Amino acid sequence: MTDDNKKRTASFLEKLRQKATTQQHYGGGVPEEEAKMDIRDCPNCGAGRAYHKGLTSCAYCGFAFMNITLTDGIHIRKENNS
Amino acid sequence: MFDFFKKKYSNPELLAELQSRQQRWFVFLDRLEARMEELTDAGIPELQQVFKEDTDPYKRSHYHMLLGLMGQFNNMRDKANEVKEENIISFIYSAEAALPPVTSPAGSEYYRYVHDFRMACLDRYHLFDDRLNEALEALRHAAGEQDLESAYQQELAAFEKIKDQFTCKQCGGNITIPKMFFIDTYIPCPFCQSQNTFSPSTAARMVLHNARELAEQRTAELRRAYESSRPQDPVLYKKYLRAMFDEWNRIVPDMAGENEKFYQRLLEEYTFNHYK
Amino acid sequence: MSENPLLAPIHGITLEDYSAACAKIGSGLSEDDVAKALGVELPVWQEANLLWPERMKQDASFEIVTLFGQYFGQADQHPKFNGLKADTSAAGNENTVRIKSDKDFYQELEVARNVAYEYGLDGAQWVADKYGITLGDFQIAASLWNEQIHQDIQADFQGYTSRQDGYKTKYQQLFTDAQGGNVADDIQF
Structure with missing residues (x-):
């Protein structure tokens, strides 16, 4: 291997590495987010949401949180329809 | 006039050209192979380091560097193909077109020279192609596998630490997260029954994303046993597949129901393809 | 149905x-x-x-x-x-409209994107930077043109391949120049 070839390869690798590690990836980086807990009160009457009253509408004023019918999913089940 | 046909055909220029052309072709491929080796030797440690330092959970820096390196090998393949078409294959056609009929003794002799040239050049090309594929394979595997097992164990430990640290946003009561969740999930407060929403950490979400790959890593030996069996043994395939899905389900138990349906499909397809 | x-x-x-x-x-x-x-x-x-x-x-x-x-x-x-657009300059620009109405433009960028990856670039990001077309819009265009391109290939395979090869050569040259050459450029037959 001649010195010229070595230099050519090394310079190519250096540039490639630079390109691969510094360019922006599509969609950006993945931010490291911690686990968190949140709650959503009824935006209409301000009441809290009770689990046994179902997920789709407010147990107090009838406001629709979601205009859909829940099916059997992973954690959410049909029974969770209000 | 019959003397004309009796005169023995002789073409020393063609023989010399075949010889020198073959030699140039060999030297050209030797040089490409030397460059391939140089790039592989220098590239592998670089790839390994970039992989190690890549903090992106999808290892995208490493991925793009790998593709960029492989691109150079493909460039060398294109180059060899181009020379093969223009200087070997086309040459063979034009040389053959100028030969006496293959049915004549001289024609048959010269056709054999050209045929030998063709075989030598193509054999050398196939050797080059094999070596190039080996180099690509070496680059692909250079960084090794991501250590998903450690990441998973770390996440299990992290979950044990945080699972009791949440309180109800409504009444302030303590909420224990009953199990590891991988997506946003409704959790009722045990005191006031209010509907809270738990959002798992990025690292916990990645467990779901990597679950199959981790299960594959855990059952790699069974897979290899199947893949190296000759003829391929369906019993070994089924053993591997069941074990892989068992591991998968163990990592993300919430997905077991869905995973089983996928398992059934793979099993049916395998049986169909194997016995058809 | x-x-x-x-x-x-x-x-x-x-x-x-x-x-x-x-x-x-x-x-x-x-x-x-x-x-x-x-x-x-x-x-x-x-x-x-x-x-x-x-x-x-x-x-x-x-x-x-x-x-x-x-x-x-x-x-x-x-x-x-309807009418929902991402809050980025990329969404909904001229090129985004064009890639869904100009088949040649789509085909050229599809090749360009693939060649970009071969030169260590994030091809999707390159298209977004250079043309302001998001990956989502690019994929929408792909599924819009898919069937027609399939028909083109059937009707005139050679024409299709020679166009593709033309694009490929063009972008290989572009990315090669940008990285200062390929490692085997000095090796000739």
């Missing part, structure tokens, strides 16, 4: 909804935006987002995945996402 039970909506989210949502996320809409447009909360969206791909994996007939591609291409017409 179809009896495939795997096509039933998941938490009220149909395959049309899901496909359009994926296209819009690819164009820069956030999960929150998408959930809101579909009228559901995040836990519901995330379950659907997990279960639709499961359905595709379970469907040996490939009907779901085929329809997904088709609906994905029609995302711009989906009423629930």
